[in-house]
Amino acid sequence: MQDTRPLLIASTDFPAIRRGGISTLQLNLGYLCNLSCVHCHVNAGPTRTEEMDAATADLVIEVLQARQIATLDLTGGAPELNAHFRRIVVAARKLGIEVIDRCNLTVLFEPGHESLADFLAEHGVNVTASLPCYEESNVNEQRGKGVYQQSIEALQLLNGLGYGKSDALPLNLVYNPVGAHLPPPQAALEADYKKQLGDRYGIVFNRLHTITNMPISRFGAVLLAQNQYHDYLELLKENYSASNLDTVMCRSTVSVDWQGYLYDCDFNQMLELPIASGNGNNERRHIKELLQSDFGDLPIKVAEHCYGCTAGQGSSCGGALADAV
Secondary structure (H helix, E strand, O other): OOOOHHHHHOOOOOOOOEOOOOOEEEEEOEOEOOOOOOOOOOOOEOOOOOEOOHHHHHHHHHHHHHOOOOEEEEEOOOHHHOOOHHHHHHHHHHOOOEEEEEEOOHHHHOOOOOOHHHHHHHOOOEEEEEOOOOOHHHHHHHHOOOHHHHHHHHHHHHHHOOOOOOOOOOEEEEEOOOOOOOOOOHHHHHHHHHHHHHHHHOOOOOEEEEOOOOOOHHHHHHHHHOOOHHHHHHHHHHOEOHHHHHHOHHHOEEEEOOOOEEEOOHHHHHOOOEOOOOOOOOOOOEHHHHHOOOOOOOEOOOOHHHHHHHEOOOOEOOEOHHHHO
């Protein structure tokens, strides 16, 4: 697989930005996943073996107790496949922290995880689920044969538990473009999703988040193989909007990898760009350091991929930035 990392981090004219305080801890529990999606920026899949261990999970819980973290955002891979997923969720919810589970939906039917949907509902976990289109052919092209039908069944299961029917059990969907283009306007696409899924399957959900695909890892390799990489990067740059700089997620989020090392975002995590050390070197910093510091006002590591978060309506793990302000 071709690597876009040297192209992205060699040099950039992206403007300098700095961190604020931490309101969100985004935790990658490992790259193991039951799917291998084309757009996946972490190259997750069934053969990956990287998983967060018990000692690092213990440190996460200690940090949640010590810091004023508002939101714990759990990612993977499929984060639910990690052995420590449930105890981290329970600990965070006892502290009154909002927990987001970045769910691929099909994991709800994995052997040994039949009680997962009930667990999520019992603990009031915000389920943010990937569904890259409401059309079956597009979803199966991006995520694999049969994934669409399982996703529909999973959404119906979650609706049956009360998800998507109020703010008490939020169910949000995530849209990623299938090809090398920017997402359409979020509000209009959300209305289309709600009509199509509602009319066809009786499915309801709270919000749709549109996310721009980053030209890194698996998607970046596809762009290179199809000779679309430079055109796609130029598309991101042509649509750059400085108004998105104030609300990019890296200002208030710390991303933690499966080993406990810290990054400004999970895209930087994949590019091996650790959070700034404060003393000018490039040493990786570990989650245990969050017990002493929130890393406020440090410079954010930027590279060419940052244009993906600031192009058009903007992009974050919470969807379009223009709709989030």
